[in-house]
Amino acid sequence: MAKYYGKECKGPGCAGHKAGARYVRAGGRTLTRSSASFNSGMRVAQKQLRKRGTVTRMAVRKRSR
DSSP states (O other), X not given: OOEETTXXXXXXXXXXXXXXXXXXXXXXXXXXXXOHHHHHHHHHHHHXXXXXXXXXXXXXXXXXX
């Protein structure tokens, strides 16, 4: 399986992880219930931004359906 910054991806291209990371970099902060891969990509991007000193506010609860 493919990996995205150390996280295991379900598919060969890590599309969910990449989309989640892109969403966080664009300012998104709401987790989704439908895609664990998307949420994992969000968390990876948030950790990277925190290391750079950028403040991110990702929602703790999963609000979307």
